[in-house]
Amino acid sequence: MKVVCLSGGVGGAKLAAGLHDVLEPGELTVIGNVGDDLEVLGLHVSPDLDSVLYALAGINDTERGWGRAGETWETLESARAWGGEGWFMLGDRDIGLHLVRSQALRDGESLSGITARLVLAAGLETRMLPATDDRLRTQLVTPAGTFPFQEWFVARRHEDEVDALRYDGADVSRPAPGVIEAIEGAEAIVISPSNPYVSIHPILAVPGIREAIEARRSRCVAVSPLIGGRAVRGPLDRMMQRLAGGTTPAHVARCYDGLLDALVIDAVDATAETDGAVVVTDTLITDRDAARRLAETTLEATMENPS
Ligand code: GDP
Numbered sequence: 001m002k003v004v005c006l007s008g009g010v011g012g013a014k015l016a017a018g019l020h021d022v023l024e025p026g027e028l029t030v031i032g033n034v035g036d037d038l039e040v041l042g043l044h045v046s047p048d049l050d051s052v053l054y055a056l057a058g059i060n061d062t063e064r065g066w067g068r069a070g071e072t073w074e075t076l077e078s079a080r081a082w083g084g085e086g087w088f089m090l091g092d093r094d095i096g097l098h099l100v101r102s103q104a105l106r107d108g109e110s111l112s113g114i115t116a117r118l119v120l121a122a123g124l125e126t127r128m129l130p131a132t133d134d135r136l137r138t139q140l141v142t143p144a145g146t147f148p149f150q151e152w153f154v155a156r157r158h159e160d161e162v163d164a165l166r167y168d169g170a171d172v173s174r175p176a177p178g179v180i181e182a183i184e185g186a187e188a189i190v191i192s193p194s195n196p197y198v199s200i201h202p203i204l205a206v207p208g209i210r211e212a213i214e215a216r217r218s219r220c221v222a223v224s225p226l227i228g229g230r231a232v233r234g235p236l237d238r239m240m241q242r243l244a245g246g247t248t249p250a251h252v253a254r255c256y257d258g259l260l261d262a263l264v265i266d267a268v269d270a271t272a273e274t275d276g277a278v279v280v281t282d283t284l285i286t287d288r289d290a291a292r293r294l295a296e297t298t299l300e301a302t303m304e305n306p307s
Helices: 009-024 048-058 072-081 090-104 111-121 149-155 179-185 196-203 209-214 234-242 249-254 288-303
Strands: 003-007 028-032 036-039 044-047 127-130 137-142 143-146 164-168 188-191 219-223 262-266 278-281
Touching: 003 009, 009 048, 009 288, 028 048, 028 143, 028 179, 044 090, 048 090, 048 111, 048 127, 072 090, 072 196, 090 179, 090 196, 111 127, 137 196, 143 149, 149 164, 149 278, 179 196, 179 209, 188 288, 196 209, 196 234, 219 288, 234 249, 249 262, 262 288
Parallel strands: 003 028, 003 188, 028 127, 188 219, 219 262, 262 278
Antiparallel strands: 036 044, 137 143, 137 164
């Protein structure tokens, strides 16, 4: 069964890992967000692609929730001591990947090309595609000014309220090679429990991607990133209150207007306002087994006949 999963970083990677486990090798294609990408200490970092890669390979730190397990921080401490920028956390093991990717990009390789090589080096048969090889950067418009995603999220600890988002470069970007074909050939499309505004909308902002999903022949199912109207982690509940006017399943579904055949929600939200078909299950991913269970339920939801 050919499955496409749209994914951001941490929340998305958790479900992507479950899908990777329950599908046959090579059946899953993850389309990842690049709106969070940044250049730091001369390195190109793609935090969302890396979160997915690390989670699929089982080398992610599940307690901290991001980066690699068993990480150390000596390179960053040294860079700080030499007066380098130290606000973005880069671990020693993590830096190894950024060095390889940055060199490849400097040598003219595409982001999708180097991503494919990294996946291969990790021994994975799942395909990972950045939404675009072009430069696309999410900007948060806040009362304190407009900030690139990581500056708002990490340096300013996502404390500023968000009035609007901009996906700079999206209008002239092209889907990375294979993205449209993967969506067109998919027997199921899954939208991970990622932050719609900062993880999924930047993917959909690449011309052609939303249209390909709208024209789908398969079903498209999203998993809600909110449980009990609250983000499991991060600022999504505050963002939704301000940008969408609420945090019910109906508000989440409206973030994906025209794209969903069903929304997978947690049992605690079953009585809240919904909008369209919902599938109720336990959506908190506490470990890899939970990820597999949620992946299976989500895939079942993509196979049901549209009512
Ligand atoms: P980021 O790009 O690293 O911020 O990651 P994502 O956008 O992919 O994920 C952030 C979202 O994941 C947050 O809104 C969380 O509420 C959601 N999330 C994290 N863990 C879980 C989980 O176990 N279950 C569900 N349903 N959502 C989760």
